Amino acid sequence: MTWRAEVLTLFPEMFPGPLGQSLAGRALADGVWSLRTHDIRAHGLGRHRAVDDTPFGGGAGMVMRPDVLDAALSAVMASVPQGTPVVYPTPRGRLLRQADVRRYAGGTGVVVLCGRYEGIDERLLEARAIEQVSIGDYVLSGGEPAAMVMLDACVRLLPGVMGSALSGEEESFSDGLLEYPLYTRPETWEGRSVPDILLSGHHAAIARWRHAASEMATRQRRPDLWAVHAGRAGRAGDDLP
Ligand code: ADE
Numbered sequence: 001m002t003w004r005a006e007v008l009t010l011f012p013e014m015f016p017g018p019l020g021q022s023l024a025g026r027a028l029a030d031g032v033w034s035l036r037t038h039d040i041r042a043h044g045l046g047r048h049r050a051v052d053d054t055p056f057g058g059g060a061g062m063v064m065r066p067d068v069l070d071a072a073l074s075a076v077m078a079s080v081p082q083g084t085p086v087v088y089p090t091p092r093g094r095l096l097r098q099a100d101v102r103r104y105a106g107g108t109g110v111v112v113l114c115g116r117y118e119g120i121d122e123r124l125l126e127a128r129a130i131e132q133v134s135i136g137d138y139v140l141s142g143g144e145p146a147a148m149v150m151l152d153a154c155v156r157l158l159p160g161v162m163g164s165a166l167s168g169e170e171e172s173f174s175d176g177l178l179e180y181p182l183y184t185r186p187e188t189w190e191g192r193s194v195p196d197i198l199l200s201g202h203h204a205a206i207a208r209w210r211h212a213a214s215e216m217a218t219r220q221r222r223p224d225l226w227a228v229h230a231g232r233a234g235r236a237g238d239d240l241p
Pocket of ligand 1: 089090091133134135143146
């Protein structure tokens with residue numbers, strides 16, 4: 001069955017953008033997933049199709065109206081399978097992790113509500129089951145690039161999308177560690193040699209070396225991930241983060 005991405009946005013022309021290229025683009029062309037955009041402006045009010053207004057309490061910028069967004073969202077929800085998650089990308093959300101991506105990819109699809117301006121009215125988020133998700137601790141000008149990041153991460157996990165099934169299992173985060181470093185030809189470049197062990201043909205030793213390298217990178221660069229990994233040492237079977 002085709003995995004469905006439904007994107008509500010004021011800028012439908014931004015899509016598919018990078019999602020139309022490479023791995024995701026090929027999967028889109030092959031019908032592994034579908035991408036539909038819905039112009040929020042179509043539900044705007046009055047002659048100017050207004051979708052936003054000034055914030056109560058004062059302050060800079062504009063806030064997207066809950067009634068307008070709800071009309072746009074209801075129209076989309078009527079056409080997707082029950083239980084399809086609705087995701088609102090926002091720097092105020094909880095951090096998107098690979099476990100979330102696996103959950104989304106394992107379902108029938110996602111509805112993504114892209115906000116612009118300062119944000120959207122809080123009451124809509126309270127009244128509807130909307131997951132607020134951040135892709136990192138920095139602020140984008142809108143939800144669209146974040147939606148693309150999320151969708152890219154989901155699509156590559158869909159059955160048949162990745163060339164080698166193994167590459168999905170071995171990569172960063174599948175075991176809560178960063179990926180080990182990679183090398184290819186030439187064997188020596190600018191006086192730097194590929195680690196001997198990788199040329200040895202000794203598969204078990206290579207696997208041990210890579211695991212140690214993963215642990216070292218994680219400890220040095222991501223103490224937050226390392227703390228989780230170390231804390232669950234010996235607990236097999238789960239797959240944080
Ligand atoms: N919209 C603006 N900034 C964002 C972020 N960091 N993550 C998700 N959505 C956003």
